[in-house]
Amino acid sequence: MSPSSLHLRALLFLLIISNTLHNITVRAYTWTFLEAPTQCGVFAINIFGSDGIPPFRVLVIPYGPSPLDNVEVRNIIDMQFTGNSSQVQFQLPYPTNSQLVAVVSDATGFGSGGTSAPTTVAASNDSSCFNPTSPASYDFYFAIDPENQLVQCQDMRIFWDPSLAQGNPSFLGVIPGGQSFTIPQDTITTVVSLGTGFNWTPSLRGGTTFVLIGGDARGSGTAGMWQSVVTFGINDITSCLSDNSPSSTAGPPAGGTATSTSETTPTYTSTPTPTTTSPELPTSSGSAKGSKTVIEIASGVAGTLALIILVILLLCLQRRSHARRQNKQRPIDLTAESSPPRPAPSVQQSEPTLQFQPQPPAIPVNERIYSHNIHLRDAPSSLPSTSTRSTTSERRIYAGTRRNMSTQGKGQKSDAQRVVRGTILVQHEDAGPSMPGPTRDPVMVEIPPAYTELRLAAVAGRR
Structure with a gap:
């Protein structure tokens, strides 16, 4: 995904968020039932917030079947508020246990204040507002x-x-x-x-x-x-559906839900709950509901900002992942120097080098070398040494091992500092007990001269 497409997505998301915030601002005013609707009782609604444009009006719609043996006595009530008033009340000619839905609008259009959930009408002792045997009638039909x-x-x-x-x-x-x-x-x-x-x-x-x-x-x-x-x-056609298609609201419905536990004690809850609360009717000033409206708006804005921050973080992570993929796909130049060349070590002629360099064997001319064919099990803990003469550099050779031991005077350096790693020969035996081999005479091995004396004389002559 290219950075330009990421920017387009971010811009589109910000436009959607702006539209959502605009809708929240338009629907900033709210309304509520002042008390639970009762049979032939006072139906009262109060508007809260300063964003609504009067005149307001409420549409009360019968919902569900009639409880009077299917005799529908309920009419649709379309009531306009007086002038710029934010409160309206009238008698409700609906029977007990019937349901209603209320829709509040202002000058901006129908349903701008929201739609309530189905609300049940509570019982009362007054039944004079309707005739249970006379169905409702309308001016024309569709x-x-x-x-x-x-x-x-x-x-x-x-x-x-x-x-x-x-x-x-x-x-x-x-x-x-x-x-x-x-x-x-x-x-x-x-x-x-x-x-x-x-x-x-x-x-x-x-x-x-x-x-x-x-x-x-x-x-x-x-x-x-x-x-x-x-x-x-x-065919389950979905071509006409979109995110803007009308649907039920996920949150609490407009107007809250008014309930009643008895004929004389109505209760009100601001959100749908199966429990009841003590009666608490809001005043006409609407300070309590107004503060609730402000809290709801602030919560919506805070949630929107949190979504924006989350999307920005996701975009940053996508850009970082895109950059990493580009670095992985970039070809590697094998001819490029990844590191500067190492400087050549400075070696002085008077100091011995640590690197291995082939040298002729430094063995005295008259020295005799013995080689013994031994087995690991027969090897003594300390091998005897053979010394032919006492010189400045004394060399001893054992069976399969060559060592240099030097004793030097002050200020004198010798080739004995070069140590050749010894080699131990191990011969594996067949299964079964090993028998001691016959005693054999030592074998003499001739080694060419090392010209050590000539080298020492040449060095002494240069000094």
Whole structure:
């Protein structure tokens, strides 16, 4: 991998991180339930943070089946906050044990504040806000084709009766606990038996719970809703999916989860947990939730910076590995001198050299040499020596060994300093006990003269 490609990857990663930080900044404002929703009770929401642009609005959607013997009495509620207010409250006409999903938006667009997870309505003594036998009704209705099917990356048609709608209908997509968005409209056409509508390719992953909501000029939800789970289809097409495809949020859903343990003691938890806490309702000032929002934003930024540092370290390691591979692939010049030549050792004529140099044997002329054929087992601990004369340099030769022993006077140097390594001859015997060999006479070996006396005379003459 070349350094240029590494730089391009690093630049692309930084662009992605910048976009993520921008999204965190846009979604900086949050909201929460002021208390657990109860049957015919007060439904209250409070906005925290200064990044939201009023007016705010909340869309409350029925979720799941009705607990009243499948009689659906719940309507979709689209409520706008008053003026620049950051708080709204109204009566909730939903029965006990039913569920709802809330989506908060501001002037920037639908779902900018996030979507809550399904929240269960707590019980209360008041049931005057709905008729358990009268189903909810809407101003107009829509349908889809194929009927009751929502397939990943497969075209579908959304259509309606234009005579009942006011203005151009609009449609919203809601993923409980995840992302909510406006359905993009293609060219509106009229098809026989399918009415007026448009085609849409859902870029939703299979297994995602999805709610489709229709509305018109009178508000969102005036055409009702349709809920389903996205299927994968026979071919499992994924060409429309990307990292930006709507999905469920990995972290805590917007608004937290409101629960209740009894009719009179509602509790609230900011994150989904199976336990309950004591009632603690935030004030309208929103200082507690505001500080929590700041902490969440700071945590997100810190995590992003940690990712950037990790990627930079990985890039540095890749560059170092690339440099090492280049050094390994570089050809070696065998003709280049790897080290300077060694200087020749200075040898003085008067000093003996440490390197071995062949010399003629320095043995006196009249010296007799005996060689004995001995075995290692027969060798005595100390061999006898034969001396022919007492000279300055006395040499002794044993069986298979030659040594030089010198006794020098003051200031006199001799060739006896050169020591020839001795050799011991060992003859291996056959198996069985060894018999002592016959006594043999010594063998005389003649050695040519070494001219030692002439050399000593020549040296004495030069002095």
